[in-house]
Amino acid sequence: MVSRELQHLSNHISRLTTHNSRYKMKALKTIESRFVPINIENIDTDQIIPARFLKATTKDGFGKNLFRDWRYENDNEAKPKTDFPLNQNQYSGEILVAGKNFGCGSSREHAAWAILDYGFRVVVSSFYADIFKNNALNNGVLPVQVSDQFLQKIFNQDNSSVLNIHLEEQTITIVSTGEQASFEISSYKKTCLLNGYDDIDFLINMKEEIEQFENSVN
Numbered sequence: 116m117v118s119r120e121l122q123h124l125s126n127h128i129s130r131l132t133t134h135n136s137r138y139k140m141k142a143l144k145t146i147e148s149r150f151v152p153i154n155i156e157n158i159d160t161d162q163i164i165p166a167r168f169l170k171a172t173t174k175d176g177f178g179k180n181l182f183r184d185w186r187y188e189n190d191n192e193a194k195p196k197t198d199f200p201l202n203q204n205q206y207s208g209e210i211l212v213a214g215k216n217f218g219c220g221s222s223r224e225h226a227a228w229a230i231l232d233y234g235f236r237v238v239v240s241s242f243y244a245d246i247f248k249n250n251a252l253n254n255g256v257l258p259v260q261v262s263d264q265f266l267q268k269i270f271n272q273d274n275s276s277v278l279n280i281h282l283e284e285q286t287i288t289i290v291s292t293g294e295q296a297s298f299e300i301s302s303y304k305k306t307c308l309l310n311g312y313d314d315i316d317f318l319i320n321m322k323e324e325i326e327q328f329e330n331s332v333n
Contacts, residue, residue: 140255142311146237146280147290149208151200153182154270158213159220160247164229174254177225178232205274211235212269212278217258218247227254237280239287241266252304253313259287265296282308 168180186201188194195202211230217240218226227250230238238256241263251258259280261269269278269289277290282305288295300308307317 140307140311140313140316141236143236143255143257143308144282146209146257147277148210148237149206149274149276150210150212150239150269150278151206151208151235152212152270153200154214156214157216157219160218160223160226161220163218163226164223166223169223169225174228174232176232177229178234181229181233209235210237210239210278210280212239212266215241215263215266217243218251219244222246222250224250224254227251227256231256239266239269239278252300252308255308255311255313257282257300257308259298261287261296261298265294268292268294 162182162185164177164180165183168177168183171177182199182201183190185199186195188196197203200206217238226247230251231254236256237259238251239259239261241261243251243258243260248258257280265287269276272289272291279288279290280286281288282300285297285300285305286295287298303317307313310316310320312320
């Protein structure tokens, strides 16, 4: 019985290898970067990526419409809102810092796609909606959760400030001051991010071990 189940899993993994070739997650170990601050609480997924852009079924191109309604007047790219951080040249980097309760609202995975496609690898906040947090991790975006106090310290930094995110040590550091906080992440998702695995890649990587175990029980 065990042998048949293992053989079925091994065959399934072989099929997944073909289907998973297009979207390869990039490994994330350490990010040291400036950041873009959006000091607004309760940012929901409809603000992250408006519903009218959810028709696409691939992950490509969503970054263009990240925070679309906050970035442009009347959805007109010729009229960017100058007070929004993503439209200000003083802010850049691979890290998005946002207010408490980021990613609330509907469960759309497209929100994580848009954040990643725009160029962010890390989001820092003091609280996340659970579904958004899982979607982010599944798509190669690291949600770093810190205390309200540490988040405010980040917001108080100037626009040249740099953050260091060390996934292996699970720490976030304000480089200019040396102030540091730790964050939590499941060991499984940590392994996936460190190696650039999604759930399918993780199974594919275990294929040889599964086959060896299968042979040992035959």
